[in-house]
Amino acid sequence: MELMDALSYGLLAANLASFLLYGTDKWKARRGAWRIPESRLLQAAFLAPFGASTGMLLFRHKIRNRKFLFLVPAFTLLQLMIFYYFF
Numbered sequence: 908m909e910l911m912d913a914l915s916y917g918l919l920a921a922n923l924a925s926f927l928l929y930g931t932d933k934w935k936a937r938r939g940a941w942r943i944p945e946s947r948l949l950q951a952a953f954l955a956p957f958g959a960s961t962g963m964l965l966f967r968h969k970i971r972n973r974k975f976l977f978l979v980p981a982f983t984l985l986q987l988m989i990f991y992y993f994f
Contacts, residue, residue: 922958925951929962929969936968949978956982 928951932943948969952959959979962968969975 918955921955922961925955925958926962926965927958929959930966933962933966933968945972945974949975952979953982956980956986 928943928948932948935942948959952975956979960983963970963975963979
């Protein structure tokens with residue numbers, strides 16, 4: 908059970924970090940500051956798609972970018988399929 912707890916906390920932390928990354932980039936975009944590269948945002952979405960999806964919707968960030976509109980839900984679906992397969 909300890910391994911499952913560690914994985915759960917790790918995924919929670921990764922999704923929180925992904926969520927905060929999208930929020931930070933939106934904040935920087937509004938202020939005209941240096942932005943987080945799209946490749947970094949997509950990497951975060953690949954590793955933690957639930958946080959990225961929530962950040963996109965809540966902060967209304969990258970919702971017009973076709974790359975993000977396709978890839979972030981695809982990453983979410985992929986992670987759900989992996990969870991279903993293993994659990």
